[in-house]
Amino acid sequence: MARVASETYSTVAMVLHWLIALSIIGLIAAGTWMVDAIKVPETQGQAFVVYQFHKSLGLTVLVLSVARLAWRFVKPPPPLPSSMSGWERFAAHVSHSAFYVLMIGMPLLGWAMVSASPLGLPTIVFGFFEWPHIPYLANLTDKKPVEDALKQAHEAGGFILAVLLVLHVVAALKHHFVNKDNVLARMVPGVRAPRSVTEKEHA
Amino acid sequence: MTRRTLTVPRRWTVSAPATTALAACALTWFPLVSKADTWAVNRDASTIAFSGTHAGAAFKGTFETWRADIQFDPADLTSAKADVRVDLTSANTGNMTYDKTLPTADWFDTNSSSEGRFVTNAFRAAGENAFEADGTLTIRSFEVPVTLEFTFKRNGETAVLKGKTKLERMAFGIGKGSDASGAWVSLDIPVTVDVALTKAPEKSVASPKS
Numbered sequence: 001m002a003r004v005a006s007e008t009y010s011t012v013a014m015v016l017h018w019l020i021a022l023s024i025i026g027l028i029a030a031g032t033w034m035v036d037a038i039k040v041p042e043t044q045g046q047a048f049v050v051y052q053f054h055k056s057l058g059l060t061v062l063v064l065s066v067a068r069l070a071w072r073f074v075k076p077p078p079p080l081p082s083s084m085s086g087w088e089r090f091a092a093h094v095s096h097s098a099f100y101v102l103m104i105g106m107p108l109l110g111w112a113m114v115s116a117s118p119l120g121l122p123t124i125v126f127g128f129f130e131w132p133h134i135p136y137l138a139n140l141t142d143k144k145p146v147e148d149a150l151k152q153a154h155e156a157g158g159f160i161l162a163v164l165l166v167l168h169v170v171a172a173l174k175h176h177f178v179n180k181d182n183v184l185a186r187m188v189p190g191v192r193a194p195r196s197v198t199e200k201e202h203a
Numbered sequence: 204m205t206r207r208t209l210t211v212p213r214r215w216t217v218s219a220p221a222t223t224a225l226a227a228c229a230l231t232w233f234p235l236v237s238k239a240d241t242w243a244v245n246r247d248a249s250t251i252a253f254s255g256t257h258a259g260a261a262f263k264g265t266f267e268t269w270r271a272d273i274q275f276d277p278a279d280l281t282s283a284k285a286d287v288r289v290d291l292t293s294a295n296t297g298n299m300t301y302d303k304t305l306p307t308a309d310w311f312d313t314n315s316s317s318e319g320r321f322v323t324n325a326f327r328a329a330g331e332n333a334f335e336a337d338g339t340l341t342i343r344s345f346e347v348p349v350t351l352e353f354t355f356k357r358n359g360e361t362a363v364l365k366g367k368t369k370l371e372r373m374a375f376g377i378g379k380g381s382d383a384s385g386a387w388v389s390l391d392i393p394v395t396v397d398v399a400l401t402k403a404p405e406k407s408v409a410s411p412k413s
Contacts, residue, residue: 044387045259052300119381122303130303 008186010075016068017187020103023061027106028162030054035155055114056126062107069100081181092171095164102161109157113150118143239276239283241403242362248399251289253370255389257301264296273364273400275326277334277355284324285336287396292317309380312343321349332356345375353396364398 009017030050037047080089114123115133123131140146175183182193254263268290275283291311296302306313323338332354340349353366370392372378382388 041259045257048258120304120307120309122300124299124303127299130299 055123058107058110065103106157109154116143116147239274242273242400243403245399250397253394255392268293280326283326287321289319342375347374360402362400366396
């Protein structure tokens with residue numbers, strides 16, 4: 001029995017996509033600002049608060065991304081438009097996979113980094129409950145070099161994520177305005193695909 | 204958070220017939236030979252507070268659990284003494300990030316010793332109702348001389364003691380690994396005590412320190 005794939009994303013997938021999207025934008029903005037602001041006495045206090053917020057938001061993305069990945073198996077995403085060429089499909093799959101690797105990997109890296117910090121600052125998720133450190137890293141005798149290495153990886157990951165985000169948005173807009181297919185519309189509530197009407201007429 | 208309350212033990216002054224008990228007391232760290240008034244702390248109306256700045260922002264905290272043995276008579280300072288024991292795990296700033304950090308190894312290191320203790324028997328007058336007490340404060344096994352400035356106002360069977368001192372946290376190695384220079388957390392930590400006292404009833408038996 002062939003399974004009929006839906007034309008659009010499910011509400012759950014859309015909600016998760018947009019929550020994660022907003023969080024990632026917030027994380028990149030906060031992360032970029034705070035690493036410098038923490039070094040300036042005038043902004044040190046705010047930066048400390050932003051660090052704590054960044055940690056909470058990152059863990060939120062971790063949870064939401066695992067949920068979204070699980071949801072993909074429950075309800076697979078709609079297929080790519082048949083008009084897309086082989087390399088385009090390949091590029092789409094690679095970038096989407098990379099997103100999942102980063103959406104789950106970046107919070108884990110951040111968590112590892114916080115756990116390996118010689119400061120040993122606890123993570124209180126949005127001020128409500130304590131998220132534990134990773135015991136192995138928290139108990140290292142010489143934490144600093146481990147923290148430094150993880151910090152560099154986290155920073156590099158953030159840069160790759162920002163590039164990927166730009167590509168993702170540009171590609172979505174290209175699908176909508178150049179290819180005039182339903183790729184953007186099926187993820188944005190209230191937006192209709194430019195050619196959806198004509199496609200239906202031909203169907 | 205469960206709040207542990209330690210009752211303040213009643214401390215008894217000694218009358219003449221209690222010579223045998225007195226001898227026993229003399230062997231303990233806290234000989235009960237004075238004639239100074241003994242005071243019980245009204246814990247609900249008393250506070251030991253600390254403050255400072257972190258990243259430019261002020262913080263305040265209190266210790267929820269502590270006990271104090273106080274013998275004090277403004278007219279007889281030579282026999283005055285105080286022994287204050289503070290449960291360092293009970294530090295409460297209202298900020299969970301701080302409260303989870305304070306007990307860790309680089310700060311109070313409560314796994315090694317959870318008690319801060321101030322002992323003094325060197326009192327002097329410093330003005331009307333004002334006094335100074337030179338004592339020793341022990342935190343994290345560091346014994347540091349500390350002077351407490353305080354006022355003592357007696358009103359019949361009750362009294363109010365308000366005191367302050369300024370601790371240098373690095374003298375106790377507090378936060379040494381995280382921030383030895385004070386770039387984050389102020390090196391000076393003002394401490395205030397606000398203690399409501401009730402005169403303990405006179406007893407004819409001496410009680411050795413348990």
